[in-house]
Amino acid sequence: MDKIGVVGCGLMGAGIAEVCARAGSQVIAVESSPDRVEAGIARITKSLERAESRGRIDSAAAVLERISVVEDINALRDRDLVIEAIVEDEATKVALFKQLDEIVESPDAILASNTSSIPIMKLAVVTNRPDKVLGIHFFNPVPVLSLVELVPSLLTSEKTTLEARSFVEGSLGKHAILSQDRAGFVVNALLIPFVLSAIRMLESGFATAEDIDEGLVRGAAHPQGPLALADLIGLDTTKAVAESLYEEFKEQLYAPPPLLARMVDAGLLGRKTGRGFYTYE
Numbered sequence: 001m002d003k004i005g006v007v008g009c010g011l012m013g014a015g016i017a018e019v020c021a022r023a024g025s026q027v028i029a030v031e032s033s034p035d036r037v038e039a040g041i042a043r044i045t046k047s048l049e050r051a052e053s054r055g056r057i058d059s060a061a062a063v064l065e066r067i068s069v070v071e072d073i074n075a076l077r078d079r080d081l082v083i084e085a086i087v088e089d090e091a092t093k094v095a096l097f098k099q100l101d102e103i104v105e106s107p108d109a110i111l112a113s114n115t116s117s118i119p120i121m122k123l124a125v126v127t128n129r130p131d132k133v134l135g136i137h138f139f140n141p142v143p144v145l146s147l148v149e150l151v152p153s154l155l156t157s158e159k160t161t162l163e164a165r166s167f168v169e170g171s172l173g174k175h176a177i178l179s180q181d182r183a184g185f186v187v188n189a190l191l192i193p194f195v196l197s198a199i200r201m202l203e204s205g206f207a208t209a210e211d212i213d214e215g216l217v218r219g220a221a222h223p224q225g226p227l228a229l230a231d232l233i234g235l236d237t238t239k240a241v242a243e244s245l246y247e248e249f250k251e252q253l254y255a256p257p258p259l260l261a262r263m264v265d266a267g268l269l270g271r272k273t274g275r276g277f278y279t280y281e
């Protein structure tokens, strides 16, 4: 798979475009406005320059040459694989998959979603190639974390899953695990209730954000605490994932706590807006 398309060049899309280009693929990423195109290019450039300065890649410029970020989604016409990484909203993703199915010409091309929690079947059934649709779920930060969850739906062909695994492991050098098509897949179905419990603990005045996080870092050897992790994921995305899990399982442990909802209403989305449970430069 030489020609890769990525839709959405935010936190995750930029990382996915970067790792694909670092592996030698030609990447076209699509964003929704000129400002977002600029922001996507800036995000990728900054990350590649950091990788170059740390000696992880020889030349940021050489990798950047393999990536273009554009506004016109029709640029994805000739892609072998398109990975969707837009906002975690089912209706928006469904509309995009319909559009991608019409645009991407090769009947063998795979349409993948980086969704954290939306069932892949919802996206597969709106296309004319449900056998070619699956979840390829990366982790944040994409250039750093080695895990990818592969999520075939009931309609995904064995061949599609094998091709995706070969790309993820063979080309990108990541480690793939397989999950059934259930909201949250393996990792978020376990991780999000943990993050929500920490938010409830903070909300009830049980302990401060700093003490909750320090407790998990020093007492359970987590690399960062759950509230710092929520800030990294983005509180809007955390809430959206919790809502998908709650919708699927109807269990209280997945329900977004009011504090999370109010922070999202207030635009306190974590690192990406400079303030969440902590403040950032």
Ligand code: NAI
Residues within 6 Å of the ligand: 007, 008, 009, 010, 011, 012, 013, 030, 031, 032, 036, 084, 085, 086, 087, 088, 089, 096, 114, 115, 116, 117, 137, 138, 139, 140, 232, 233, 234, 237
């Ligand atoms: P983000 O908000 O940083 O980026 C989303 C980008 O998509 C924005 O730049 C937006 O302009 C763009 N976009 C929205 N609609 C579009 C359209 N129709 N066409 C082109 N671009 C469009 O969000 P983030 O965090 O990158 O999440 C993207 C997806 O990845 C979501 O499905 C999320 O659940 C998933 N994900 C997020 C992780 C995280 O830690 N944030 C981890 C793994 C998966």
